[in-house]
Amino acid sequence: MMVKMSESAPARNQTVLSGWLEKLTSPSQLAHRADRRVSLAFDAVDDRFVWITDHGERIGLIDKDEAILEWVAPHPGIDSPGPREIPAVYHAPTFQGGRIIAQWWLSDMMGLDRLPGQPWRLALDEPPAPHSGIEERIKKVKPEMVWRFDDATGDKLRFTIAQTFEHDASIRGEHQFILSYDPLADSYLADVTATLESPNHYLIECCNFYTGGVYDTRPGRKRHQCTIWSHPDGRFVRWPHNPVGYMTPGMNGDERRIGAGPENPDGGSFMGYFADPHTNPVLEFLDCNFHLAGATCCNIYDEHLVCLPPEGYKGARREWQTRFRLYSVKPEVAAQIVRESELIDYGVDVNHPNPIVTEPGWGEHAASRRLNYNPQFPSFYYGCVNDFESPVPYDQTIAGSFIHATLCEQEAVYWDRGCGHSGTRSIRVRGGRDGVMTGTRSSGPTPHLDPDTHYRLSGWIKCADVMGTGAQIRVDEIGFHQSDLNGRHIAGPVRGTSDWSYVEVTFRTPADAQFGWLYLDLEGPGQAWFDDVALETC
Numbered sequence: 001m002m003v004k005m006s007e008s009a010p011a012r013n014q015t016v017l018s019g020w021l022e023k024l025t026s027p028s029q030l031a032h033r034a035d036r037r038v039s040l041a042f043d044a045v046d047d048r049f050v051w052i053t054d055h056g057e058r059i060g061l062i063d064k065d066e067a068i069l070e071w072v073a074p075h076p077g078i079d080s081p082g083p084r085e086i087p088a089v090y091h092a093p094t095f096q097g098g099r100i101i102a103q104w105w106l107s108d109m110m111g112l113d114r115l116p117g118q119p120w121r122l123a124l125d126e127p128p129a130p131h132s133g134i135e136e137r138i139k140k141v142k143p144e145m146v147w148r149f150d151d152a153t154g155d156k157l158r159f160t161i162a163q164t165f166e167h168d169a170s171i172r173g174e175h176q177f178i179l180s181y182d183p184l185a186d187s188y189l190a191d192v193t194a195t196l197e198s199p200n201h202y203l204i205e206c207c208n209f210y211t212g213g214v215y216d217t218r219p220g221r222k223r224h225q226c227t228i229w230s231h232p233d234g235r236f237v238r239w240p241h242n243p244v245g246y247m248t249p250g251m252n253g254d255e256r257r258i259g260a261g262p263e264n265p266d267g268g269s270f271m272g273y274f275a276d277p278h279t280n281p282v283l284e285f286l287d288c289n290f291h292l293a294g295a296t297c298c299n300i301y302d303e304h305l306v307c308l309p310p311e312g313y314k315g316a317r318r319e320w321q322t323r324f325r326l327y328s329v330k331p332e333v334a335a336q337i338v339r340e341s342e343l344i345d346y347g348v349d350v351n352h353p354n355p356i357v358t359e360p361g362w363g364e365h366a367a368s369r370r371l372n373y374n375p376q377f378p379s380f381y382y383g384c385v386n387d388f389e390s391p392v393p394y395d396q397t398i399a400g401s402f403i404h405a406t407l408c409e410q411e412a413v414y415w416d417r418g419c420g421h422s423g424t425r426s427i428r429v430r431g432g433r434d435g436v437m438t439g440t441r442s443s444g445p446t447p448h449l450d451p452d453t454h455y456r457l458s459g460w461i462k463c464a465d466v467m468g469t470g471a472q473i474r475v476d477e478i479g480f481h482q483s484d485l486n487g488r489h490i491a492g493p494v495r496g497t498s499d500w501s502y503v504e505v506t507f508r509t510p511a512d513a514q515f516g517w518l519y520l521d522l523e524g525p526g527q528a529w530f531d532d533v534a535l536e537t538c
Contacts, residue, residue, distance in 0.1 A: 015268030016230055017284055017329070021184045024333050033183035036076065040179060041153040049086055050149075052157065052179060052188075058084040059188055060179075064147055067161055069177070070099035074187045074279050074328035081213065081223070081278045091480050092300045093448070093514070095212035098273070098281020100326055102161055103143055104173035104196045105304075107203035143173060156180045171198045175207075182327060189327040196320040203306065206292075206322050210302040211273045211281045214241065215445035217399050219383045223278075225397045227303065228341045229271040229294060232259040238341035240397035243298040243444030247372035248394060249347030251296070258292045258305075260285035260322070271303060272329070272337070280334035287323040298402075298443050346394060349373045360410045377402040378415055378427060380518055382447050385534045388415070389423045401444030403427060403520075412438050421460040421500045421531035428529045431522040434468055439521035449477065450537070451513040458504035459533035461494040468524020470495035473503060473533055475516045486510070494528070506538060 052060035143163035213223030259269035272282035470493030
């Protein structure tokens with residue numbers, strides 16, 4: 001049975017964040033905010049977008065196609081980081097504030113029966129089985145949605161998203177919203193009650209959490225540096241955004257638990273992105289009849305809020321219920337939360353076998369889908385020369401990507417620690433048949449390019465018996481998807497057998513430039529080493 005929407009926004013519970021907000025808010029500040037008169041309203045743009053306004057000023061945006069609610073300007077008196085307009089493409093790179101995708105998502109290829117004492121993992125560390133379903137990307141089953149908006153205006157707004165699933169008519173979900181202004185946080189707030197009736201053989205997400213400016217790789221442009229959540233043991237756990245840290249055991253097990261669940265009926269747990277002068281969005285969980293965990297990726301660092309049934313639960317059907325709030329805390333509160341947080345226990349073990357990078361046959365995709373007890377991958381940062389001497393440090397905030405190069409010499413892409421141009425290391429690519437291109441693949445935040453800007457792509461290449469087109473350094477300009485190829489820039493090629501040769505190419509990005517991926521390529525037989533590679537403005 002779905003929960004009936006309450007007639008008014010529930011009173012703020014005493015939570016972990018409430019305590020911090022009360023300590024950092026003076027009585028006079030709170031009294032002044034309590035006198036604020038808000039006049040909230042929905043302003044429909046078209047069939048897809050609806051603005052949320054206060055006295056006519058745009059403060060939030062609803063995307064009905066994707067079930068997104070974004071607080072563009074959550075704090076009265078603090079401007080948004082960009083223009084309050086709907087961008088040509090509304091997607092992760094164009095978000096400005098905290099947003100959620102208010103959908104129940106089901107993954108139809110993984111069950112979550114939990115036997116007593118059984119640990120849970122978001123990634124596995126055993127060798128992949130041929131044609132194993134776990135090696136495929138988990139298929140997300142998205143619901144059909146029916147929206148219902150309240151016509152009222154004033155200090156509260158309400159809307160509901162009812163959800164059904166075409167593949168299984170017995171599954172029903174709902175997200176109910178009450179929008180208001182919270183004087184304690186001095187932030188607009190979405191109070192969400194989410195319910196789902198579903199069989200237990202699905203991996204379930206109750207929502208997806210994200211904020212703008214998280215994965216910008218341009219020097220000095222990344223706005224939020226870390227994600228912090230309250231753990232069931234009382235710690236504030238901090239994860240510095242990093243393209244390889246998410247592979248570690250700690251980022252795939254109990255460290256990722258959020259302190260909400262049946263054992264914590266009073267709720268009060270949270271997860272948030274910190275710290276930024278415009279917005280520091282938090283999800284505050286007030287009630288939850290399941291265990292909750294976060295799951296992220298190496299690309300945009302969004303958080304999938306994963307529902308875990310209680311340990312030992314093996315029922316055929318379950319009703320999932322949670323209530324949470326989306327709002328923002330001001331910079332001084334965010335700074336205090338960061339100071340009180342502790343770095344996540346990554347569970348790194350340098351003595352643990354690490355076949356993903358040391359043994360042949362795993363393939364490049366295993367790096368992003370398997371536990372890695374000691375991530376060792378060369379880094380690539382835009383705006384500087386990359387000498388490939390050191391691995392990406394897994395425990396620091398990194399605005400860059402990593403290159404899928406293994407420590408196994410038999411593999412086609414090998415991080416060679418005995419040959420370098422400026423140091424002792426480089427990336428070696430071994431070619432294959434005539435006409436076949438072999439090259440590197442990168443993972444991490446999609447590299448951003450500035451529009452209408454001159455760039456120089458450069459590096460050093462050494463070759464041995466290279467035939468065919470040769471060895472080259474390439475940047476593909478792409479749109480919001482890697483398949484949207486908008487331009488290609490190549491430094492090189494180098495052929496034959498040669499010592500280190502310098503190559504470069506300059507180019508100017510178009511007015512609508514978005515992203516660019518780096519590739520180190522070799523077409524045909526032979527071997528090529530790449531070092532001191534750079535993509536810089538010029």
